[in-house]
Amino acid sequence: MDFQLYDSLSRSARPLAAADDKELRFYCCGPTVYGPAHIGNFRTFILQDVLRRSLEALGHKVRHVRNLTDVDDKTIRQSREEKRSLAEFTAHWTKRFHEDCAALNLLPPHVEPAATAHIPQQIDLIGKLIDKGHAYRANDGSVYFRVSSFSDYGKLSRLKDREILTGRPGSADDAAGPVDADEYELDSAADFALWKSRKPDDGEVFWPSPWGEGRPGWHIECSAMSMAYLGETFDLHGGGVDLVFPHHENEIAQSEACTCQPFARHWFHSAHLMVEGRKMSKSLGNLHTLDDIRARGVSPAALRYALLSGHYRQPLNFTWETIHSAESALEKLRKFRRQLADSAGDTTAPENGGWGSFSPVAAALADDLNTSAALGAVFRGIREVDATSPETAAAAIASLDRALGALGLALAEEKPSAAIPADITRLAEERWAAKQAKNFAEADRLRDQLKAQGWTTLDRKDGYDLEPLA
């Protein structure tokens, strides 16, 4: 199936395809590991994951690379404040990131390169840029990219249509505060750092280079690592919209100035997540992490569902009502699947079944990753499912799983049932006995008591189930 995806460089929907017709090479800008990722970060990573899963479900092969930014101002500053080495600090947050990704059912990328593990590649790239006249060394030992040397600069973010650039490179990024213009000898305020010379605030974080001790600039790692694992030209590059400028613009400049080859052939940018109608920010206190979500009793799967409920190019408004809605919708799907499983019994479907009544899900995903329409198609699909025999039920499960699998919404695993304390069991037993004896007043009293302790009882004809209150 032809897969259409909007390309933010050409500003049009284009067929997404591997240049070599074999494997789609996909690079994603990953997290800076200096703290827990927030749900906005995860919106982007989940979208990338769904894109990959959808392509794979439709028979495409994908090579997925997502980097880890484990050296920058934030990681250095924070690790110093905590009096930990940079490596120890970033390892801790990397582990946490991986745990969160697993909880959200994100497929691990095939390669997850860390910036600090690719310093030589970055130095090599910077050296080539100097040799070709695209970069210069300032008198403090830092190396800058000369924006004026790259005529295509601004093609991704339409810089020409914007106001003239002002400000100083690295100033907001520099813990030392505003810098003296003479010190840096910049050719242009738009020039950006490729290599930052060692500063006192960097502590022990530095590497030797032909330009003295220092560390890589913000953008160079992605150019170096994408080239290392995917080649000078690759098929698709993804990230949040905020990375369009300057990060991706600078990646293009560095890479294309160096190789004289196109960098990424297709750009995939996902819109931001809003919280309660506002931008997420620490000052508003709405920068939720996965732990915050779980503390509210929401499952990671529901978060994933909620983050897929809108189209990726549209800002999505996250509210607690939305996520409650997602939890309910997901529970409806789980129940439906359980019923199918009951009907199917031991019968299993052949491996290579199709999408069945869920083929519109595939069509929606292949049409610019329309997850919202895909979710709608899932619900329309379940109405059309034929489960009149174990065989058809088994086939329906297979096609449902295929559709939900493309969205990364695995329902197969049951919710772990919470352990029921003995006193709760005893109360429930007493209530059941009272009910059987038609002593309803006593039964209701005991039911209230259970409720007060956070449990609810669901009666059947021949017994009852106990469930914790949500």
Place this chain on the structure above:
RNA sequence: GGUGAGGUAGCCAAGUGGUAAGGCCGGAGUCUGCAAAACUCCUAUACGCGGGUUCGAUUCCCGCCCUCACCUCCA
């Protein structure tokens, strides 16, 4: 100010030049001692405002109002 995205029923959210997916919420019925759960069914004169093009616009064009984002921290 510049650039970009958007305003669809109570909420979230697709989509289309010919009268509008889906989810949540809500309601009814079945069941139940009553509930809850489950199952079945259902509702809603929803397309920001004003013009224009058209046989016909929510969908294209123009203007306006409002919201949000980006403009060197940012997924």
